[in-house]
Amino acid sequence: MNMANKSFWKDSEILECVSVVPEVPNTATFSFRSPSGAYFDYKPGQFVTLEIPAPDQPGGVVHRTYTISSSPSRPGLIAVTVKAQEGSIGTRWMLDNLKPGMRMKAMGPAGVFTNADSKASKYLFISAGSGITPMMSMTTYMWDEGHDLDIVFINCAKRPSEIIFKQGLERMASRAPGLDLKFVVEEPDPYSPWTGYQGQFNQLMLGLMAQDYLDREVYCCGPEPFMQAVREALAGLGFNMDNYFQESFGAPVKTEAEQPDLDDVIPDDESKAEIHFTSSDVTIKVPETETVLAAARSSGLNIPSGCTFGVCGTCKVKKTKGEVHMVHNGGISEEDVEDGFILACCSHPIGQVEIEC
Structure with a gap:
């Protein structure tokens, strides 16, 4: 033009x-x-x-x-x-x-939330609700400019009828093989079957939707609890967070200097934690990147387990002291977490921790 x-x-x-x-x-x-x-x-x-x-x-x-x-x-x-x-x-x-x-x-x-100056060739756009708007702008721009699209486009909504731009994105995807749409809903609409992903976005969904997520540049937008869950899912899977960018639709920022510091707890391989298994009276020091389940097994203790992905809930144990970094995939309720329970397979000890085992 x-x-x-x-x-x-x-x-x-x-x-x-x-x-x-x-x-x-x-x-x-x-x-x-x-x-x-x-x-x-x-x-x-x-x-x-x-x-x-x-x-x-x-x-x-x-x-x-x-x-x-x-x-x-x-x-x-x-x-x-x-x-x-x-x-x-x-x-x-x-x-x-x-x-x-x-x-x-x-x-x-x-605003600084844009991929206009990025040199990446593969993208992962993750949004919730109206956080889809910047992703729509970036995708449309790349489409109009004739880019060879390689985008996994994930949007989460309460119901299918609340997915913004769904028809427009599907039309675009039908003409662009490199635009891979993935929708996640909390629940289906009444009298309307839903055959896509359902539930809360988690690590397992991410692995199914974008198996090469480690090679992609990630852009995320939505409420802060949603974005924190996405960050924890990525960090827990070894993603390089230097390739992660986010914008809260509640508080977009104008300059890089205004970007908030992300103070997420990320287990560090160089930092040591101490776990005391109280029932067995066994204490072990492990890297923060070690799971409670792996630490128990290395000490000869038996915590029953199944999936090891935070889904089945078999490895639920009681934490009586200290903090862990837990990123689960739906295998434990918020009520159990409030009562001090954790899933040993996806919990990383931070500092001194006591576990009933």
């Missing part, structure tokens, strides 16, 4: 809404144009901040940040896809009131 004679939009110019497309419940895509006809210049994955009327709020407006769901390869319009959560003010106003022809002030684009 020849843009030599076109100007580019500056956020001093107000935007005009030109279309509203319902997506899934409480979710819609709003497209805007520049009244002057200027093009939009941004990187896929970046965001804009909208000034939204809010009569009940101080100043009468609220400012809400939304990832751009459109692609810079289509510069005539810019679009955001918004989902109202419980208690939403700005997003709820947009869904209830914003119509084509209305104008809004916007600031940006900004």
Whole structure:
């Protein structure tokens, strides 16, 4: 596209809404144009901040940040896809009131969550809910630019009917063999069979969806507990976290300096832990990367086990003191964890730990 004679939009110019497309419940895509006809210049994955009327709020407006769901390869319009959560003010106003022809002030684009400057050839996009929006922008951009796609695209939602962009992604994937879609839902829709992945995203699913995940650059977006689970799953499988990038849809950042430090507990092979098996009165020192199950076996102790992947729950034991880093795959309930139980096969001791065994 020849843009030599076109100007580019500056956020001093107000935007005009030109279309509203319902997506899934409480979710819609709003497209805007520049009244002057200027093009939009941004990187896929970046965001804009909208000034939204809010009569009940101080100043009468609220400012809400939304990832751009459109692609810079289509510069005539810019679009955001918004989902109202419980208690939403700005997003709820947009869904209830914003119509084509209305104008809004916007600031940006900004943000550092983008693969535009990446040299990687293989990607793994992992998102939950409306965290799919930057992944859609990056995928569309690569498709439009004629890249040889090699993307495993994973999105998690509560139900199939709540997967944003599902039909659009399936159409794209039907024309691009390198776009591999994987959807995970918590539960099926009533009277509608679901044959895909179901449950909470975990290590086992990751291994089935992208067997070569160690060779891919990972981009993740969603609520913080979801992203933490993804980070722990990857770290537990030996992934190089230098190739992991994330953006919370609740708090996108403008610059690299604003990126939060990820203080996840990651077992260190150089650090030693001490496990005291109280029933047997056996104490052993092991690297933090050793599992409680492996430590018990090396000491001649028997903890019953089955899958060794944190699924079956056979190796559940009581931890009476200390901390472990446990990344399981559904084999233990939150109630049991709160009561001090762990799965020995996927728990790594941190510091001094006591186990009933």
